[in-house]
Amino acid sequence: MKSRTALLKEIAEFLNEETETYSMLDGALKRLVEGTDFSTGWIFFIDDEGSHQLISDYRLPDALEQNDCHYMTAGPCWCVSRYHQGKLTKASNIITCSRIVKANRQHPDGTADITHHATVPLQSGQERFGLLNVAAPHKTSYSEDELELLESVAFQIGSAIKRIFLTEREREIALTNERNRLARDLHDSVNQMLFSLRLTAHAAAANTKDDRAKSAFEIIEATSQSAVNEMRALIWQLKPIGLEQGLAHAIHQYADVLNLNVTMHINGLIQLDNKEETVVFRIAQEALNNIKKHAGTAEVEITINQLTAFSLTIKDNGKGFAVQSAKQLPTHGLANMRQRAESIGGMLFITSSMDTGTVVTFTLQEG
Structure with missing residues (x-):
């Protein structure tokens, strides 16, 4: 088990380098579990409707992994409900976890002696994302020091989520602007040239009496029309047209x-x-x-x-x-x-x- 200071430093250094949400959550959770006496951990993202999604997990007991983590993903539970109600605001001991209880009933030898867990909200300022949960065998209550550690880690993860979300938003805006620019350029230049080529080939075919030349101009016209169609589809890919x-x-x-x-x-x-x-x-x-x-x-x-x-x-x-x-x-x-x-x-x-x-x-x- 690492010291609290060393663990927080390691997690902070890792989070500062990460740019992708899922790998960041997986790596932070792995470091937290391996650097403490906790044996497993999992993270829920929770939307404004109170629906939760299992977004990351590490060393879940076999019973909790059954049927694509059915016990972790199906139905409500106390911590998710309290979080949605705004009543779960700090690291807390969960006295009875309905998910673990259900798994233990069906697979009594598969929960690795996990019966209770601790939970802490993930947030950055007023923006909330979900819950970080950890557990250990034969443990029904977690100490103040352990809950304080969870608070610190949750603060780090929440700040990292917010940073990545903001970065992705900025990247999305830049990408949209670049797509719009490319779409305009393609429409104003290449697309117009192809259209002109098709019209020229059509006119040439109509005005020639040479069968071979006429056939060549018709092929050029058809090929140009296909290229125009492909170009239109490409412009649509870059910029949604008609959404207005x-x-x-x-x-x-x-x-x-x-x-x-x-x-x-x-x-x-x-x-x-x-x-x-x-x-x-x-x-x-x-x-x-x-x-x-x-x-x-x-x-x-x-x-x-x-x-x-x-x-x-x-x-x-x-x-x-x-x-x-x-x-x-x-x-x-x-x-x-x-x-x-x-x-x-x-x-x-x-x-x-x-x-x-x-x-x-x-x-x-x-x-």
């Missing part, structure tokens, strides 16, 4: 660019802020790209609902694919969609099987 006229319009317009036939259903009044609208459009864009590339169908059904919560469903009856599990998506693009969804507190569900098509559903609860 509404999300449904922009999605439908992008589907037209891809030559997909969309049946659109809209229920309720769509009310999203600018960031949410852009993220939802990017998710739809990726889903439509996947249909164009892989589904083997041009028919798409899209449903947008916002009667209470917001939801977007994109369905095709194409080739489909085998989804191994919710955490094992077959392409980088699908993983990006899930990351985009989580970036605004939403959830993405993908259901598919071979030869039966794919359904992509995004949901976002009211803030």
Whole structure:
């Protein structure tokens, strides 16, 4: 076991070098557990609705890892509820943890003698992120020194989360500005040149009587038109076009660019802020790209609902694919969609099987 000062110094040095949230949480938790008498730890992120997500864990007992950490992810518990109510504001002993109790009932030999845990909020100023939890075998209460250590580590982690979030936001703004600049440049230069080339080839083909020349000009015209279409799709990738006229319009317009036939259903009044609208459009864009590339169908059904919560469903009856599990998506693009969804507190569900098509559903609860 390291001294408190040495451990806090080690964790602080590690956090100062980290730029990615998940690896930062995993590394800080690992150092905390290995540098103390705690045997395990886990971190929940908790949203404004009180829903929690197991974001990091280290050396969880076997019982708590059963069925993709079912006991840690399913249902409410005292510490998450108290946190959501604003009544859990400092490091505290949890007298009885319902998650550990349930796991112990089903797997009495699999909890590594863990019965109680300590918990502390992760926050930076007035901004709250979730809970840091730690436990040790045969321990029903944690000392003031241990709780003070947790407070210090939680303060370090909370500050690191805030720093990374701010850095990511600045990077996102810079990236958006650069994408907009590239989109303008491509539209004003390359796209216009390709369009002019297509018109010139068309006129030349109409005015020549030489069959070979006519055929060559027609090939140039067709190739130029294909390049124009590709350029338009690329510009759409860089900068969402048509969002100022509404999300449904922009999605439908992008589907037209891809030559997909969309049946659109809209229920309720769509009310999203600018960031949410852009993220939802990017998710739809990726889903439509996947249909164009892989589904083997041009028919798409899209449903947008916002009667209470917001939801977007994109369905095709194409080739489909085998989804191994919710955490094992077959392409980088699908993983990006899930990351985009989580970036605004939403959830993405993908259901598919071979030869039966794919359904992509995004949901976002009211803030």
